[in-house]
Structures are given as structure tokens and as C-alpha cells.
Amino acid sequence: MQRAALRAAAAARPVPCRWFRGPVPLLAVTAADKEALLRLRRNTGLPFTQCREALQRCAGDLEQAEAWLQAEAQRRGWSRSGTLRSRRAREGLVGLLRDGAAAVMVEVNCETDFVARTPQFQQLVERVVLGTMAQCRASPPRGDKYLLQEEELGQLRTSPGGELLSDHFALAMGQLGEKLALRRAAWLQVPEATGHIGAYAHGSLAAPGPVAMGTYGALVACEVTEPALPAPQLEALGKKVAQHVVGMAPTTLGSPEDQPQGEHEKRLLAQSFLLAPDMTLGQFLAAQGGLRVRDFLRFQCGHEEEGEGQ
Known part of the structure; x- marks a missing residue:
């Protein structure tokens, strides 16, 4: 009892x-x-x-x-700073998007290639790309190319007046169990009437929506020259230049008159063209007509670029 x-x-x-x-x-x-x-x-x-x-x-x-x-x-005896902060995040994806006369490119890092290929991580990359495009559209003109500073990356939102992307990163780290980082973001802008932006993502994934993703990405700001090429040819030519930027990793633009200086040439227009090595990129564009390169951006996931196309 x-x-x-x-x-x-x-x-x-x-x-x-x-x-x-x-x-x-x-x-x-x-x-x-x-x-x-x-x-x-x-x-x-x-x-x-x-x-x-x-x-x-x-x-x-x-x-x-x-x-x-x-x-x-x-x-x-748990660390108040958490265990993820000290870990390295060198995998991830480059995401890019063109919208008329503007294009943005971002790099989002994680710890493993497995996580980089999950839908959750790819959705996060898409949010960052769309948030960067919203920031680009809402910002005053800053020249053809703009690389966001660290404090600006921390203030990016999903849309004007929307949620902070940093909050989405915090939740995603809890869900995925890996350190995640928004490493960098940038955009290119060209004149509406006379400009064109070539774009290419290498190792691209079949990501949903308009955002292209891969382990490498390139954007090329161009001036459309006369006689103007039909739109499909213009698109194909811009993509070829962006592919060259990914493959040859130039660090400066140079000029069409530059003479090549061997296999270590880093001036874009003086490099042997990837798809026609017997001529420089400058010579190839002069022969094709239709485009004149003004600037470029190249991101390689997990790699520190030299000069970032400055």
C-alpha cells in the first residue's frame, strides 16, 4: 500500500x-x-x-x-562561441544571375561538397543571389563593377525591407550542422542600350529557377559595337568570353593592342584565346566584331583570386 x-x-x-x-x-x-x-x-x-x-x-x-x-x-564547459566558428569552410558554390543590364555573382561556402549539393544549401545560395540583385537595383550607380564590403555583406536582405540573410545563415547552420559563410558578392552594370553582359558558371548544377550555380563563375561587361550581331550570336559570343575568363584566370583587362607574353600572361585581351589558341582574345573579338570587353569578374569557390579582375 x-x-x-x-x-x-x-x-x-x-x-x-x-x-x-x-x-x-x-x-x-x-x-x-x-x-x-x-x-x-x-x-x-x-x-x-x-x-x-x-x-x-x-x-x-x-x-x-x-x-x-x-x-x-x-x-x-561548452564554448560560448560555438564549435563551428573555428572550422574551415572552403567548399560551396558560386551563384550568378543576369537581369537586363545588371548581373550579380556571389560565393557561399560550406565545409563539404556533400552539403554544397543539398537542396537546402542551393536554396540559400539562391537567396543570397536574389538579395544581392535587390541591393544592386536599390543602390545608386557605382560604376561598371562593385564588390560589396564585409559590412555590406552582413546587411544583405532577402529583398528590400525583407529579412537579414545572416538570420537565414544561422538557421541553415543549425539544420545542416556545418559552418556556412557568405564570402563575397559583386555586381556588374552596363548601359541598357549599348551594353551586354556575358555569363558562365562552370561545373554548373541543374539548380531550380534563374540562378546559375557552379564551382567557378565569370561575368564580362561588354559594349555592343556596330554592325550589331543578332541576339543569339551576341549571347553565344559573350558566353565564350566568360568561359575564357573561367579557364584562363586573367587578373587585368589590358588592351586589344597588347602583345602576348607567354603562357603566364594575365592580361585578358593579350591571352591566347581558349577556343582559338593561335590568336589573342583581343584579336578574336576584333575579327568577330559585335563586342568590346570593358570589365570582368571571376570567382573560384574556395580560392583567393589575385586582383579579382581589377
């Missing part, structure tokens, strides 16, 4: 929020849940996996989850 009473009394006690290894029911994924997860991550500095489990075990109560996280962090 006494044992039965003791068991009933124990069962009636409230169960404290504790860490244990058994399965925990997931919270419904709502906007409020995401906001709570982000707030808990910002308040504690602990990894998203631990913040998410704290919310699950404490039934979504933010204050209780934060209190338990702080207690567990002190007891277990």
Missing part, C-alpha cells in the same frame, strides 16, 4: 527540464519558433543544435531554455 502511494506521489511531481538521450518531440516549425531559436542563439552564443534541443525539452519556453542552457554550458 505504501509503495503504491509513493509511486503515485512520484508520478504527480512536475518533471524538470533535463538533458537526456531519449527522443524528444520536435516543435512545430513556425515563424515564432524560428525567432525564438535565433534569439536563444544570440543570447547564449551556443550552437544551434543545442539551442534547438533546449527549446524542445523546455516546450518552447525561451526563458527556461536559456536558463538551462547557461547552467549546462557552465557544468559541461
